[in-house]
Amino acid sequence: xxxxxxxxxxxxxxxxxxxxxxxxxxxxxxxxxxxxxxxxxxxxxxxxxxxxxxxxxxxxxxxxxxxxxxxxxxxxxxxxxxxxxxxxxxxxxxxxxxxxxxxxxxxxxxxxxxxxxxxxxxxxxxxxxxxxxxxxxxxx
Amino acid sequence: xxxxxxxxxxxxxxxxxxxxxxxxxxxxxxxxxxxxxxxxxxxxxxxxxxxxxxxxxxxxxxxxxxxxxxxxxxxxxxxxxxxxxxxxxxxxxxxxxxxxxxxxxxxxxxxxxxxxxxxxxxxxxxxxxxxxxxxxxxxxxxxxxxxxxxxxxxxxxxxxxxxxxxxxxxxxxxxxxxxxxxxxxxxxxxxxxxxxxxxxxxxxxxxxxxxxxxxxxxxxxxxxxxxxxxx
Numbered sequence: 001x002x003x004x005x006x007x008x009x010x011x012x013x014x015x016x017x018x019x020x021x022x023x024x025x026x027x028x029x030x031x032x033x034x035x036x037x038x039x040x041x042x043x044x045x046x047x048x049x050x051x052x053x054x055x056x057x058x059x060x061x062x063x064x065x066x067x068x069x070x071x072x073x074x075x076x077x078x079x080x081x082x083x084x085x086x087x088x089x090x091x092x093x094x095x096x097x098x099x100x101x102x103x104x105x106x107x108x109x110x111x112x113x114x115x116x117x118x119x120x121x122x123x124x125x126x127x128x129x130x131x132x133x134x135x136x137x138x139x140x
Numbered sequence: 141x142x143x144x145x146x147x148x149x150x151x152x153x154x155x156x157x158x159x160x161x162x163x164x165x166x167x168x169x170x171x172x173x174x175x176x177x178x179x180x181x182x183x184x185x186x187x188x189x190x191x192x193x194x195x196x197x198x199x200x201x202x203x204x205x206x207x208x209x210x211x212x213x214x215x216x217x218x219x220x221x222x223x224x225x226x227x228x229x230x231x232x233x234x235x236x237x238x239x240x241x242x243x244x245x246x247x248x249x250x251x252x253x254x255x256x257x258x259x260x261x262x263x264x265x266x267x268x269x270x271x272x273x274x275x276x277x278x279x280x281x282x283x284x285x286x287x288x289x290x291x292x293x294x295x296x297x298x299x300x301x302x303x304x305x306x307x308x309x310x311x312x313x314x315x316x317x318x319x320x321x322x323x324x325x326x327x328x329x330x331x332x333x334x335x336x337x338x339x340x341x342x343x344x345x346x347x348x349x350x351x352x353x354x355x356x357x358x359x360x361x362x363x364x365x366x367x368x369x370x371x
Contacts, residue, residue: 014344015290020235022221022266023349024289024312024356038268039219039234095292098342099364102327112327120285121217124270129285130251132346132360133327 003075003086005139009065011115012104013076013136014094015123016044031091033070037119041085043074044093044117052092061100061113068140075139076116076126080106083126085118093117104133111135218242218269218279225263229278232267242269243278252286253348253357254320261286264351287349289356295341303337303358305345313355314345324362337361 017025018036030036032048046056047067058065068074068089077084094117103112116138120129127134220234232240244250244258248271252260261267261284268288271281293312297304303314322330323337337343344362349355 016292017289021219022235023287023351024291024307024310024354027308027310037236039217039236093292095342098292099327099344099362102362102364104327120219120268124217124268124283124285125215128251128283129268129288129290130255130346130359132290132344132362 002140003073005075008068008074008138008140009063009115010079010135010137011063011111011113012102013116013118013123013134014114014132015120015129016091016093016117017120018042018091033090035070036090039121040090040119041087041122041125042090042119043076043087043122044091045072045074045089046093046096046115048089048092056093056096058096058113058115060097063096063113063115065096065115073140074116076118076122077137077139078126079109079111079135079137081126085122085125087118087122090119091117102133104135106135109135215270215282216273216279218267218271220267222261222263222265222267225261228258230261230267230269230284232269240269241278242267242271242284243274243280244284245280248281249283250286251284251288253317253359258284266349266351287351288346289349290344290346291356293343293345295337295339295343298337298339302355303345303361305343305356313353314347314358314361315350315355317357317359321358322360324360326364327362330360334361337363 017038018028018031019038021028021038032052036042045068046058047053047065048069070089072089073086075084075086094114096114099114103110123129218232218240220232222230223233224231228244230242232242234240250256250258265286268285269279269281270283271279274280291307293305293307295303296306301316305312305314322332323334324330325336341363345358346360347356347358
């Protein structure tokens with residue numbers, strides 16, 4: 001799989017920190033894949049493995065998200081600005097089930113349910129960290 | 141929540157780079173400086189105006205950088221702790237032993253619990269910076285987020301002035317800021333009404349870390365919608 005143009009999913013993107021880090025993130029560690037770094041263009045995917053799925057449970061929010069394991073590459077596009085970034089799956093997340101029905105909108109576009117968690121480097125490439133969430137489409 | 145259409149990322153990048161190279165540096169006043177664009181506009185707020193039009197803080201943060209030259213990476217990124225401030229350059233110790241020099245200009249958007257100016261940046265702060273690499277090795281920052289954290293946590297305690305949060309295996313004190321902290325219930329617009337926060341809720345907390353005591357100033361606490369309101 002590559003950073004292509006085949007639609008995979010859409011929803012909300014959030015951001016998280018991982019790897020060596022400052023502040024409360026100092027204990028984040030390298031994530032489920034052991035390679036996660038806040039400064040790299042990486043992401044957490046809710047179905048990175050069976051064990052991951054059991055934690056995130058996107059199905060409880062109506063999202064039957066396909067499995068894409070560590071090392072999978074995706075393109076994440078901000079649905080309003082059109083900005084995009086290519087990321088590598090390096091962790092498990094977000095915990096979709098904890099925020100079922102949460103929606104993020106911009107202009108006339110709304111996306112519902114957290115389906116991908118981006119590192120600060122990846123999220124900031126397409127939006128502002130202070131927004132917390134973005135409506136995105138995901139391709140591979 | 142809204143995102144922003146970004147009408148001119150190329151123009152913004154051009155302005156940023158020119159500002160850094162030509163010395164349009166103004167630290168600490170929120171002033172949009174002179175230099176690349178000729179006469180600047182003096183002001184004291186974060187939102188200013190340039191020859192490119194309004195510089196709205198949120199819009200500027202949201203504007204992704206695209207290169208003028210296809211051979212140049214779209215944007216560069218730096219993170220770490222600020223070890224020193226030399227005029228307009230932040231010296232940053234990265235989390236992996238790397239080092240960065242981040243140049244802040246009048247075109248740089250700065251966030252530290254709110255949209256602010258570079259005057260609020262202190263040695264010891266943590267930083268994420270997005271920008272453009274310059275030939276002198278510095279990163280000309282388009283946007284700088286100081287001490288920002290966005291944590292998935294569980295609410296363990298609620299007091300008048302703070303929340304007690306469990307983040308992984310750690311406890312974090314979240315400071316409620318009068319007239320500043322907002323709550324978002326199920327993705328609805330943020331509100332000052334915090335009364336629907338309850339112990340045991342999963343929450344996404346966006347805030348600013350305090351290096352002095354490790355607590356977090358809470359900007360927004362987002363929780364899931366109530367079960368009955370799920371679509």
